[in-house]
Amino acid sequence: MDLRKLRYFIAVAEEEHIGRAAMLLNISQPPLTRQIHQLEEELGVALFNRTPKGMEITEAGAMFLDEAKNIFALVEQATERTQRAGAGRLGRLDVAIFGSGILETIPKVLLAFRQRFPDVKVVLHTMDKAAQIEALRQRRITVGFNRLLSPLPDIASEVVTSENLLLVVNDSHPFSKQQCVDFNDLKAQPLILFPNQGRPNFIDRVNKLCQEAGFTPTVSQEVNDAVTAVALVASGFGVCILPESATALQLPGVSYVPLTNMPMDSKVDLSCIYRDNDKSPLLKSFLTVVREFKKAQAE
């Protein structure tokens, strides 16, 4: 069997005339006759009744005509879909996110991606930094979102956005009345920090900032996620430092106050990470969207 034979067969079946079909196919009549004979022999079925008027299709031939057209449609679809996949416009992209990452930036990026590449199915997986790197290496995911990365030889990264830190305070706290808070004033404040696993983490970052400012933070509680941290702030456990995107998380009794007099560049990056040698067109598409997003943010 051969697609050529199918093509020829369809032409003959539709023209009901070998000569005319051969003309349409831009070949001469005898090879077409032979191809049809071969096809019939291969199938072991008469596809046409030969009449002095031309070729009259048989029942079996009509059945085969249906199927043949079907096959051609599928071949065309295969070509088209493969080309779209090759251009990173069709397929499945497994993306890892971290718990509090879903608050602001990541959904915006994902939305932009979906709009630009509607035929790529994005599958989200929540996992922490270590799990993301493991999953990237095992090819279970193609991209991960994370903060505070240490460079790795086989993992590349791309900063998506950079955020200032905010202080989260209970409304009963005097700080909540201020326009902003001096970072050095945090010296005596009981701090709620998170997450307590996955080094380097946000805790390490805050510790380092305090060190730079010349004091050691008073840690009231370490927790695992931003939501819990803010909930503890609401309960009066202490204050908490978060990237500004956390303002998406509005709890009663909680205020967000800008920090001033930060000891060093205090911005926190949100990055996406991927295998350094990954040539996946879907990844390329995704990074395109990430860069477009950054450009739009900058304006």
Next chain:
Amino acid sequence: MDLRKLRYFIAVAEEEHIGRAAMLLNISQPPLTRQIHQLEEELGVALFNRTPKGMEITEAGAMFLDEAKNIFALVEQATERTQRAGAGRLGRLDVAIFGSGILETIPKVLLAFRQRFPDVKVVLHTMDKAAQIEALRQRRITVGFNRLLSPLPDIASEVVTSENLLLVVNDSHPFSKQQCVDFNDLKAQPLILFPNQGRPNFIDRVNKLCQEAGFTPTVSQEVNDAVTAVALVASGFGVCILPESATALQLPGVSYVPLTNMPMDSKVDLSCIYRDNDKSPLLKSFLTVVREFKKAQAE
């Protein structure tokens, strides 16, 4: 594009190794390399990443693999279905029946056909003799069932069954008490006859029988179908002559009585008709079942 290329591609994709795939395909490695290159060029998409370990499929390649397998399944199905159609085991058969024909024999034949050829879809069309012949010529139907045929050059026929005639009488009629009725006693009886169109018809047949017996029938009413005729008998309009299969039609107040002393061979044939030169495998299948049915009847 070519099914050969697809076959080769699937082998390479599954082996992830051109050399091994070539072995499986019983060709040498270089032509396989070339075919894969040609396929990639034709699609304009990289299907594999070449590594020193072998061939690693790309996302687009994985997409194409799916589609390619799909295409092969369809090709196989096309072959199989076409062969079954060629053997008269798959397809659609348009069959014409006449009104009262559905009472006994025809359903039995159709049932036997369905059991033997379950994948042939039988479509029934009710039409009278003239319409059947017209429909056969126009190829709207492949087989028709009918009685009392006049030979035609392009229409062949095959007797399905042959039935004796019965007298249908009202229970109030003296004949209904008899074991049987002498045909000559019908001389004075008001007869209900049918159908009144489509010559030669059952009316002509009964007239001829009477003529042979040396009398002219007293016609009380001509109607168009057996059910109406029996209904009129039930109402006391007169008596009626029917083939024995009509006993399937049981109406209150109506009895069926055998006839004796028929003037000539009085059996009535039920035949199926078809185009004389029709080589349709479905027709062949159908006639096979008809002949089996006759054989079973004869026993």
Next chain:
DNA sequence: CAATCAAAATACTTAAAAGGTATTAAGTTG
């Protein structure tokens, strides 16, 4: 009813494509 016509089939030749052998290039591994 033979002549004619139109169609498919066959015989033979030419061209194209697939396959084979030998070899090279590239990239990893001990």
Next chain:
DNA sequence: CAACTTAATACCTTTTAAGTATTTTGATTG
């Protein structure tokens, strides 16, 4: 860096498809 594995290339052979010329077949018609 030498050995090994794998894909790629060069070049030749075989197979298959296509082309030209001709024949066969079966219906139509004068």
